[in-house]
Structure formats: C-alpha cells, structure tokens
Amino acid sequence: MSILNDPSITNPAPQTRLDSLTEAQKSLMTVWRDKWIAIGLSTAEADHKMFEEAAQICYKAAKLAPFKRVVWVKSPAIMAQVAPRAAVILARGKASKDQRRAGLPTDEVRKLVDEAIGRASVDAELNEVTMSDITNMWGRYIGGQFWVGGWYLGSPASVSYMHDVCGLDLGDLQERAEAYAKTAMSCSWWWPHTEFIIACDRPRVIARDGQGRLHREDGPAVEYRDGWGVYSWHGVAVPADVILHPESITVVDIEKTTNVEIRRVKTERYGHGRYIEDSGAKKLHEDEFGVLYRKDIPNDEPLVMVRVKNTTPEADGTYKFYYLTVHPELRPLLGGNRFGEPQSPTARNAVASTFGLRGEEYAPSRES
Amino acid sequence: MGTVDDTVRGAVYDAVFGEIDDAVDNAVGRSAGVAVYDAVGGSVEGAVHREVATKTVT
Numbered sequence: 387m388s389i390l391n392d393p394s395i396t397n398p399a400p401q402t403r404l405d406s407l408t409e410a411q412k413s414l415m416t417v418w419r420d421k422w423i424a425i426g427l428s429t430a431e432a433d434h435k436m437f438e439e440a441a442q443i444c445y446k447a448a449k450l451a452p453f454k455r456v457v458w459v460k461s462p463a464i465m466a467q468v469a470p471r472a473a474v475i476l477a478r479g480k481a482s483k484d485q486r487r488a489g490l491p492t493d494e495v496r497k498l499v500d501e502a503i504g505r506a507s508v509d510a511e512l513n514e515v516t517m518s519d520i521t522n523m524w525g526r527y528i529g530g531q532f533w534v535g536g537w538y539l540g541s542p543a544s545v546s547y548m549h550d551v552c553g554l555d556l557g558d559l560q561e562r563a564e565a566y567a568k569t570a571m572s573c574s575w576w577w578p579h580t581e582f583i584i585a586c587d588r589p590r591v592i593a594r595d596g597q598g599r600l601h602r603e604d605g606p607a608v609e610y611r612d613g614w615g616v617y618s619w620h621g622v623a624v625p626a627d628v629i630l631h632p633e634s635i636t637v638v639d640i641e642k643t644t645n646v647e648i649r650r651v652k653t654e655r656y657g658h659g660r661y662i663e664d665s666g667a668k669k670l671h672e673d674e675f676g677v678l679y680r681k682d683i684p685n686d687e688p689l690v691m692v693r694v695k696n697t698t699p700e701a702d703g704t705y706k707f708y709y710l711t712v713h714p715e716l717r718p719l720l721g722g723n724r725f726g727e728p729q730s731p732t733a734r735n736a737v738a739s740t741f742g743l744r745g746e747e748y749a750p751s752r753e754s
Numbered sequence: 755m756g757t758v759d760d761t762v763r764g765a766v767y768d769a770v771f772g773e774i775d776d777a778v779d780n781a782v783g784r785s786a787g788v789a790v791y792d793a794v795g796g797s798v799e800g801a802v803h804r805e806v807a808t809k810t811v812t
Contacts, residue, residue: 402781404783404786405782405783405785405786406783406785406786407786407790415789415790419797422794423797426803427801427802444766445766448766448768448769450762450765450766462810462811525763527763527811528766528767532802532803532806532807534798535796535797535799535800536771536795536803537795537796538775538779538791538795539775539778539787539790539791540772540774540775540776540779541771541795541798541799543794543795544791544794547790547794548782554781556774556781559774562770562773569770575811577763592806598801598805599805608806608809616810618809621809
C-alpha cells in the first residue's frame with residue numbers, strides 16, 4: 387500500500403534498510419517534492435472523512451482514547467478562540483444551573499470589549515489581538531498541510547518518498563505514518579484534545595510571487611474561507627491598508643514606521659521617485675545626465691536615486707522624467723548581485739552604474 | 755493554559771512524527787538520508803512551511 391497512491395509508481399520491493407538510491411529513484415525526487423508542495427499549498431476544501439479516520443489512527447498510535455468529535459472551523463483565528471474556551475469549559479466540569487448562560491454572540495463580545503476599553507474598537511485592533519492569540523498558541527497546533535515537509539526524515543514528504551518510491555518498510559509504524567500523511571493531505575491546522583479535535587479548513591487562497599514568497603496585490607496573500615487572512619508583499623507581512631489602500635500611505639506614515647521591512651514596502655507602494663520628491667531628499671549633484679538625490683533613512687541604508695529625462699519628447703512636446711534607484715555608493719551593478727567599486731556622487735556616475743559601468747566608461751550617443 | 759491539555763498534542767506528535775522519524779533515521783544510511791532531505795523533505799519545508807506557514811501564524 388502506498389501513501390500517495392501514485393499509479394505511475396511500480397510497487398518497489400519492500401526493504402528494511404536503505405543505504406543508496408538508484409538513478410530511477412533519484413529521478414523521482416523532483417516529482418515527489420512538487421507533489422508535496424502542491425499538497426502543502428492546496429486550497430481545495432478539506433476532506434473531513436479522510437482526516438477524521440486518519441486522526442483516530444493517530445490517537446490510537448499515541449495510546450489515547452478515541453476523540454469524541456471533530457469541530458471544523460474555517461480559519462486559525464476561529465480555532466485559536468474556540469479550542470481553549472472549549473478546553474477550559476470541559477476542564478471545569480459540568481456547569482451548574484446557576485452558572486448556565488445563553489450563547490455569547492460575536493457582536494456582544496465586541497460590544498463588551500468596546501465598553502472595557504472605553505471606545506469603539508476598530509477591526510485592525512481586534513485583528514491584532516486575534517493574531518496575538520494565534521501566535522501565542524502556536525505550540526498547541528499540529529500543522530496539517532503546512533507540515534508536509536520538515537527538517538527531519540519523519541516528514542510525510544520524505545517518508546512517502548522512501549516508502550512509495552524506494553520500498554522502505556516501516557513495519558508496525560507504517561499504518562501511523564500513512565495516517566499522519568493523510569491528516570496532512572486533508573486539512574490545515576488542527577488542535578488535538580482528549581475529547582475533541584478542532585480542525586481547520588484549508589485556505590481558499592495562497593498567493594505567491596515568482597520566488598515563492600507570499601504576495602498579493604489586491605487582498606490577503608493567505609485567505610481562509612471565512613475571510614480571515616494575512617496580507618503580504620513579496621514575503622513581508624504588512625497591514626491591510628498597505629495592500630488595499632496604497633493611496634493612503636503618506637511620507638509621515640512611512641517615516642514613523644519602525645519596522646525596516648514594512649517601511650521599505652510602504653516606500654515602494656508610495657513610489658520611490660515620489661518619495662524622493664516629497665520627503666525632502668538631499669540633492670547631491672546635477673549635470674547633463676540628471677539629478678542625484680539621497681534620502682537618509684534611520685536604521686536602514688540611504689535611498690539614492692538619480693532623476694533622468696527621457697530624450698524623446700511626448701506627443702505634446704513635454705518630456706517625462708524617471709527615477710532610477712542606484713547603489714548608495716554608486717557601485718556599478720554587475721549582475722548576479724555583484725557590484726563594482728564605489729564612485730564619487732555625481733549624476734553621470736549614478737546613471738553609468740545602472741549599466742554596470744563607471745562614469746568614465748559611460749559615453750552614450752544619446753540617453754533614453 | 756494548562757487546561758488546554760498540552761499533553762495530547764505532545765503525545766500525538768511524538769507517536770506520528772517523532773517515533774517515525776527515529777525509525778527512518780535508523781533505517782536509512784547517511785548519504786541516502788541527506789539526499790532525500792535535500793531534494794524532498796527540506797525543499798518542501800522551505801516552500802510550504804518557511805515561506806507560508808510561519809508567516810501565517812507567527
């Protein structure tokens with residue numbers, strides 16, 4: 387029996403020891419990696435039946451009594467609030483009649499939070515608190531789809547490769563290995579308890595850029611089925627407004643932002659050239675090639691840009707100007723993240739550096 | 755927060771991950787293990803856990 391049930395894999399001869407890999411086995415590594423990355427980043431609906439059957443086998447393997455029920459939630463935000471409350475209520479025992487209360491609607495919770503803090507809370511504040519809850523309870527989850535890989539060989543991806551492709555037989559442990567893999571193949575995070583499991587549906591969106599970093603320009607990069615999610619710009623988690631309302635970003639806002647990564651994103655969203663113009667950047671030099679500016683940024687490298695003019699006029703006879711970001715020391719950009727030696731701060735040297743040249747090497751017949 | 759029953763998570767995790775990891779570690783030679791880790795488990799870890807999971811809940 388294989389874990390992934392890939393029909394293209396011929397059942398390998400069972401082995402109890404694996405010391406070397408054949409070329410045929412090696413050739414399937416990339417295929418296997420991609421299969422598990424796809425499982426890990428799946429946005430399909432959760433497979434409740436597969437999870438619940440597999441999770442019971444996991445409990446049995448852990449010598450626990452069968453759990454009584456699985457409660458499905460749509461996001462880790464809900465899980466982080468439901469699971470501890472349910473666990474605390476169960477730990478306290480059966481409520482007496484005097485202690486019984488009606489349900490506590492979300493709106494009522496919010497109203498009381500507002501009352502306690504003396505003003506109307508805003509979504510961003512409540513989200514921040516929820517995020518804090520989730521982070522603080524990180525160690526109580528099992529990762530589901532997100533733990534398919536791992537630093538060790540016990541991960542579902544590695545175990546299934548060694549079993550399905552290489553024939554490694556884990557004997558008595560095989561059933562639980564398959565069960566654990568199935569929990570990862572069927573849902574997102576889950577929270578095990580003696581009596582219940584809170585299991586989370588998979589996200590409906592996981593958006594990444596070309597380098598595999600979380601990135602989405604018009605919504606949460608990870609978005610669960612109840613709308614809760616995380617906004618991210620090329621792998622940097624940012625407040626929602628940075629993604630949804632970049633027009634609300636101001637120079638003051640950028641300069642008050644202490645997190646360097648978020649500040650860089652805000653500057654990018656605001657526009658580097660516009661930021662240079664609006665933030666009081668220092669003009670370092672001007673010549674026939676352009677105007678060189680420098681903006682010092684606390685706890686980060688300075689932003690240095692050269693403003694150049696397009697030599698081809700627009701239809702109305704005007705000229706467009708562009709800002710080019712250059713190395714703070716005007717080191718020529720050589721490609722492959724390599725840079726040449728520093729240059730003195732002139733506009734000519736700056737423009738030359740964008741072509742991988744030093745100023746004295748740069749002699750364009752015409753600028754563009 | 756002791757009432758959220760941390761022992762269950764630990765017991766399940768040890769049974770379905772820890773013990774399997776130990777068994778695989780004993781059954782797989784070093785060079786084969788490193789190769790599988792580099793090409794399969796570690797690569798999946800990087801793409802799924804490091805880039806997505808940790809940035810979602812931490």
